[in-house]
């Protein structure tokens with residue numbers, strides 16, 4: 001059974017296994033731990049208790065930001081990223097979010113396809129924002145209006 005729930009500090013190890021496996025530049029345990037202490041900030045998608053993926057979201061004055069989203073490598077490409085993001089959006093709408101922002105590496109085709117497919121629109125670029133092999137890489141900025149249902 002698929003379950004969507006808010007994470008607790010005791011989920012740290014499962015989150016870090018997925019995080020370290022999925023990202024060339026994963027978040028540190030320390031940073032993740034800090035977000036796990038904030039209520040309703042880290043969200044999990046699980047299947048029969050197994051960690052599939054997680055998303056880190058902040059909501060301030062109606063503005064939501066997707067800070068991180070990860071599906072464990074062995075579960076990628078099976079629709080779980082879309083399910084996780086749909087759940088996050090549903091939760092945010094229900095709690096009064098009006099819009100959502102995110103940044104993504106311009107080389108991250110799977111993530112860009114997911115964000116655009118779900119309704120995010122590109123509206124900016126931060127040059128050299130991310131570290132990359134031999135230098136840096138631009139971030140593309142995306143947003144979506146959540147107030148229109």
Ligand SMILES: CC(C)(COP(=O)(O)OP(=O)(O)OC[C@H]1O[C@@H](n2cnc3c(N)ncnc32)[C@H](O)[C@@H]1OP(=O)(O)O)[C@@H](O)C(=O)NCCC(=O)NCCS
Nearest residue numbers: 022068069070071076077078079080081082110111113114
């Ligand atoms: C990006 C990521 C979260 C997507 O999750 P996923 O479970 O693999 O994606 P899904 O199977 O739900 O696919 C959703 C959409 O993404 C796109 N997509 C997924 N994998 C893709 C790939 N390898 N190439 C191109 N598009 C892809 C498709 O458009 C798909 O749309 P569809 O539902 O119409 O087929 C996941 O691949 C991941 O964790 N990647 C590593 C970490 C990362 O880059 N996170 C995002 C930035 S923080």
